[in-house]
Amino acid sequence: MGEVTKAVILMGGPQKGTRFRPLSLEVPKPLFPLAGSPMIEHHIESCKKVPTINEVLLIGSYQYDSQIRDFVYHMMKEYKLQVRYLQEYVPMGTAGGLYHFRDQIARVVGSDTSNFFVLNSDVCCDFPLNEMIALNQETTNGMGFMIMGTKAPPDEAVNYGCIVTEPGSTKVLHYVEKPETYVSNIINAGAYLFSTEVFKHMAQVFDEHHKNDLAFPKDSISLERNVLPGLVGTSKLHVYLLNQFWSQIKSGGSAIHANRFYLSLFCKYNRDRLATNFEDHATILGDVRIHPSAYVDKTATLGPNVYVGAGVRIEAGARVKESIILDRAELKEHCCVLYSIVGWDSVVGEWSRVEGHSADPDPNDPYAHVHSGSLFNKNGQLNPGITILGRGVNVSREVIVLSTIVLPHKSLVHSKKNQIIL
Known part of the structure; x- marks a missing residue:
């Protein structure tokens, strides 16, 4: 042996x-x-x-x-x-x-x-x-x-x-x-x-x-x-x-699903790593992990399947779902982040919406897995997927960003959909 x-x-x-x-x-x-x-x-x-x-x-x-x-x-x-x-x-x-x-x-x-x-x-x-x-x-x-x-x-x-x-x-x-x-x-x-x-x-x-x-x-x-x-x-x-x-894990979309899966493992084996609901704190739905140094306003709602990194600041009324918020990012009042990865030091302005599209695997299939397809379709257009904000991206207030990939250190003052911002 x-x-x-x-x-x-x-x-x-x-x-x-x-x-x-x-x-x-x-x-x-x-x-x-x-x-x-x-x-x-x-x-x-x-x-x-x-x-x-x-x-x-x-x-x-x-x-x-x-x-x-x-x-x-x-x-x-x-x-x-x-x-x-x-x-x-x-x-x-x-x-x-x-x-x-x-x-x-x-x-x-x-x-x-x-x-x-x-x-x-x-x-x-x-x-x-x-x-x-x-x-x-x-x-x-x-x-x-x-x-x-x-x-x-x-x-x-x-x-x-x-x-x-x-x-x-x-x-x-x-x-x-x-x-x-x-x-x-x-x-x-x-x-x-x-x-x-x-x-x-x-x-x-x-x-x-x-x-x-x-x-x-x-x-x-x-x-x-x-x-x-x-x-x-x-x-x-x-x-x-x-x-x-x-x-x-080939793309940002598969990272969102992997994040969800590992959070579910924590729920099964290491529940102490996950955030819980208690008085005078943010509303937690499902599996959410928050770094101890992050600030989350008590009127914010997080989850399911959210990770909040070190030094992150999430202000009043913000809504975060199925997302990864990386270190030192800021989510301003009443913004909404869904199926997205918000990069290090990025800012999402007040009342803005950052949202991606997620093709979930079949929950009834034990062999279901995430297919990491091409970024582009046969016509050269960007396929709908999760939204990714690179490091230091600034999304102005009341801007909508849908299924868009934004490279580092860009400022978005107008809404974007199905684009790559170089």
């Missing part, structure tokens, strides 16, 4: 997350707050629930700046885990970084029979890590490979890695990344449990990559395209099928 002693979180780099702009212009996408915690803190909190995990490695091509350094320090202090950031010298793909740092991973894990998790940073779910360990033990005596999967409609499945399993079994018979035609409704959900034997398969891919004159960059390897199909041939690859909410 291979004991699971560590986890690796793939952070990507600044060249990724373009659909997450303008939010990713201010903070690395994996550190964007969802329900008041950086995106990958939810991953680390899930790792803490596995008793044998004592170290988490973050791999990415972001510069090791103060934001990442402070985050790593806070995670070690908060969760009593060893957390380290390993910076790729160039973007290496989803497997290149793993292979490049294989010696550190193997050294930390211990032996060739030990196992480790790999989690994509832009995945939102209640990670079933202990359940994946149990299934791996049941199917391969802890010596195999495990991939977390979920179901998707046929028209959406082709946008993901598709998994074909043996009938009545979890054994994977075929894996193909983003096929041109329908293959399966079971898709790759972005979490894996590997033994260190996986590095032998990566070594073969790496050698073939370097022999290919057309391959560039040479050290870039895709886990989904280059490694997983080869693992199918070992007969040791199995899938753990989720029966709960799952989403990729």
Whole structure:
């Protein structure tokens, strides 16, 4: 049996997350707050629930700046885990970084029979890590490979890695990344449990990559395209099928849904993190998290599914629903913010309305997930979506902003709808 002693979180780099702009212009996408915690803190909190995990490695091509350094320090202090950031010298793909740092991973894990998790940073779910360990033990005596999967409609499945399993079994018979035609409704959900034997398969891919004159960059390897199909041939690859909410966090719209989901997890596991209704305080509807340093007038109404960041000021009569209000933002009297992300240091004026459009997943479908489609339709027009105000945006009083993305440090004195304000 291979004991699971560590986890690796793939952070990507600044060249990724373009659909997450303008939010990713201010903070690395994996550190964007969802329900008041950086995106990958939810991953680390899930790792803490596995008793044998004592170290988490973050791999990415972001510069090791103060934001990442402070985050790593806070995670070690908060969760009593060893957390380290390993910076790729160039973007290496989803497997290149793993292979490049294989010696550190193997050294930390211990032996060739030990196992480790790999989690994509832009995945939102209640990670079933202990359940994946149990299934791996049941199917391969802890010596195999495990991939977390979920179901998707046929028209959406082709946008993901598709998994074909043996009938009545979890054994994977075929894996193909983003096929041109329908293959399966079971898709790759972005979490894996590997033994260190996986590095032998990566070594073969790496050698073939370097022999290919057309391959560039040479050290870039895709886990989904280059490694997983080869693992199918070992007969040791199995899938753990989720029966709960799952989403990729590719855009601001999916961030709103992830915020909602993590708030619901707090309601289930950590209710003390959520705001409650009591006399002489704002009206709270559903799951709402408010930073202790924020000011919320007692006549304001918040919720459901709202996060209010540090130093935020929400004045009399304001209404906030299904939104993320980032640090030091100001919501003036009687303004209304719905299905929106209000950026750091932004101001929404009196009686203004900032509203987005949200395509909610089917609440009756246990496999429902948020589809992050294109920003634009076939006619080149902006599709209706949530409203995002970048850092330092000023919305004047009595202005309506609908389904609009506003880049940082803009002033809106007239109403806008379905636009990108550059």
